[in-house]
Amino acid sequence: MLLVVGAGLIVAAAGEWRIGLRVISGSLAAAALLRLGLPERDAGMLAVRHRILDVAILLVVAVALVLLAASIPEQPR
Numbered sequence: 001m002l003l004v005v006g007a008g009l010i011v012a013a014a015g016e017w018r019i020g021l022r023v024i025s026g027s028l029a030a031a032a033l034l035r036l037g038l039p040e041r042d043a044g045m046l047a048v049r050h051r052i053l054d055v056a057i058l059l060v061v062a063v064a065l066v067l068l069a070a071s072i073p074e075q076p077r
Helices: 002-013 017-037 044-048 051-071
Strands: none
16 A cells, blocks of 8 residues: 555656546555455554444545545636
8 A cells, every 4th residue: 555655646747647646546546445354353553443434534544635636726826
């Protein structure tokens, strides 16, 4: 997940910030799905919080990034 977020940051820094945010959002959504399927015995330090809380936070941030990128109008160059 960190590599995909890093790739999204590089794309955003290169000028295609909407695509970069979508890549980051996709990574967060994938992390939410992976956390949902992660057994408690393998969760390690993630087991401190409830699984549903982790999934909800990741999905809220992913959706918020997509909505933020969609709501900002194009600026003339």
